[in-house]
Amino acid sequence: MAGLPPQQFDAVVLRYILGIKAHRIGWYMGLSEQTVNYHCRQGKQRNEQAVHTLAQEGQRRHHRRWQRDGHEGLTP
Template sequence: MTENHHDDGGVDTGLSLSFQAEYLSDQRAFHDYAYVVLGDDRAAEQAVHTALVLVRDSWDDLLVESNMQQQVWAILRGVVQEYRDRAERNAIAQGLDDYRQGLSQLNGDQGVFEAVITLPPQQFDAVILRYILCYTPQRIEWYMGISKATVARYCREGKARIEQAVPSLLKKTGDTAAGDQSERGTQE
């Protein structure tokens, strides 16, 4: 196990001088970039720390790169993007939870709210994101981590479950339930 020795500037003096120089020369610029993207000082500090650990761990490989500085920035940008994606996914998940709770407190005379909140979690997320919040299938795919085909299936199945649970809604909107050919033929 190696001991960490810090000078007065808080730099680990057990690290190579070239890494220390990189760290000291770019630390402020790294933080500024991370702060602009993430909008939060603590998150920016964490992202920069994570990126610098990755840089440190691959320092010997980076030293032989033709443009080491570009590679170091690429590592930082990748880490910052991961932090941003994680924060955005967490915000979407919290919003969906809040939406489900809000719907459970509403009373509709047609049973739409009840039908929506009884959807399985992934169908609920896909239906709300697609039809209420108007997310693109690609954006839902990114958020849920599933294929576009699965997004389409969840949306289709969720919508069908709602339509099946709320037939009075179908009559008012003029839509027909899947497989109901009698009304479908008259609408075309």
């Protein structure tokens, strides 16, 4: 979440964490409801991509550790 641009971060927090409706967020941020929805979609996509990347890195680390510990012929 910390890597999101400021408006996406604000929109995602207000909508998905605090549960505020898009039209209210738009009023607060000075944006249209459609723009708030756009920022929420983009922020959600970026977060999903970041989680996917972290999961892949974790699997690679686990696999390297598995190999380093002498388990090359076995599946982790």
